[in-house]
Amino acid sequence: MAAEETAAADGGRRTGDRARGRRRGGTANLATVAASAGVSIATVSKVVNGRSDVGPETRARVQSLLEQHNYVGRRAEPATGTGPRTVELVFHGDQTGYALAILDGVLEAAARAGVSVAVSVRARRDHPVEQPPANVWVRQLVALDRTAVIDVVDDARHGDLAALARSKVPFVLLDPLSLPQREVPSIGTTNFSGALTATQHLIDLGHRRIAHYGGPPEFLFSRARAHGYRAAMEGAGLPVPDGYVGVGSYDHAGGVAGGGALLDRPDRPTAIFAATDESAAGVIEAARLRGLRVPEDLSLVGFDDAPISRLLSPPLTTVRQPLLEMGRVALQTALRLAAGEPLEVHHVELATELIVRASTAPPV
Incomplete structure (x- = not known):
């Protein structure tokens, strides 16, 4: 344990700490967790970044304290556009034709903008499949250096959105289940x-x-x-x-x-x-x-x-x-946020249209 701590501290001083160097506001949180765990900040950083050179007992203790302190990590600054950019598109629960149409719109806009799209699924609270807690999931997004997140049909009352907000990763809600805070960008329809x-x-x-x-x-x-x-x-x-x-x-x-x-x-x-x-x-x-x-x-x-x-x-x-257009607008909004551009409005509603087919007729 002592040798591990000394080596980790030396390595942290020599090369810098990714979590501290790239995430504004991360130092205080890491220091608090490190003090509570009785380990160095460098060791906490290794756990946050998924490094394998930490003992299992130390890792478990640090992870538990990360959860207690709601640590998610923070991105330091808006994306500059000089490196590869990837937007995380997050769906919730079972996928339907609705989700596929949204995905098509996001992919189309992403291709035009020259960015990649990573798709993930977060199960709802009552889903039998286990999933990482919100803080762990968002820490993973921060470690992957996602440019922005598009969260589809999520509930503002759940922990995912609060963890995203703490991380400072730009995110957009698409068709949210509940009314988000005024400053959270969202896309919906009439x-x-x-x-x-x-x-x-x-x-x-x-x-x-x-x-x-x-x-x-x-x-x-x-x-x-x-x-x-x-x-x-x-x-x-x-x-x-x-x-x-x-x-x-x-x-x-x-x-x-x-x-x-x-x-x-x-x-x-x-x-x-x-x-x-x-x-x-x-x-x-x-x-x-x-x-x-x-x-x-x-x-x-x-x-x-x-x-x-x-x-x-x-x-x-x-x-x-307009599901395709909703996906396009969500991607464009996410990239504007990532570039630090101001938004004229934080909630956009796209117009709906009645399509008459053969399932309706006058009553007999």
Whole structure:
């Protein structure tokens, strides 16, 4: 132990410390952890940077204290553009056609800008797969010298975003689940007006019993889409009976269960606005299981215009989110932040568009 500590300290003095030399504000944190662990700052730096020449007991003690002190490391200055640049694109949970469209947009913009994209997946809190804690994960990003991070459909209440903010690595939220702090850049779409337009389309076709199958109410865009639906119904003077707003997961299974519950009502709706295309596909399956036809017995509108919307039978009327453009704008914003450029606005909402296909028709 003593020899290891002496060699580490000498090496740190001779060559400099990567964490101290490149991360502004890292010295105080490293010193605090080193003092608590009873080791040198150089040894703590070795643990942070994943070096193998630290004993297992010392490594475990230092890692535990890094977590206790919420140490993530910090990048020293904006990227200069002289070296290779890589943007980390982070998804959460299971991937869908929505995620693939976002990825295409990011890759297209990255190719034009001459930067690389690294893709990673962070499981949600309730996911059975273990993942590194937020501080460990962000320390890895700092050690890899990522130019910036694009975080897709994350929740501002979770620890990942707080750890990113402490690290000073530039990051952009894309379609965040909850309202981020004002100074955190985020990219979204006009969820409220898109939902209002979708519901109004059904009203204009002559439907009066229109239900909504939405997502978890704690999600920002779930609430916006539900509010848009209710605004259209209220504007047309149409009632929203108790139970006409279903809540569940955004995937196919959620649509099967939630759509089935709506279709089993004695006052069965003649039309449903589903909050995603995948859940709309589940509603179509729920209708088929009950011998109902789309659109003859049930009109259906989705949201996203993901690839699945064109493959369903019948093809799905849906609200198009500009997913490719969202990816492009997120990449461009991330690079501006990395270059130290000021942003005119910190939240951008791109316009949605109703795409009418064969899943909607006047009620019989």
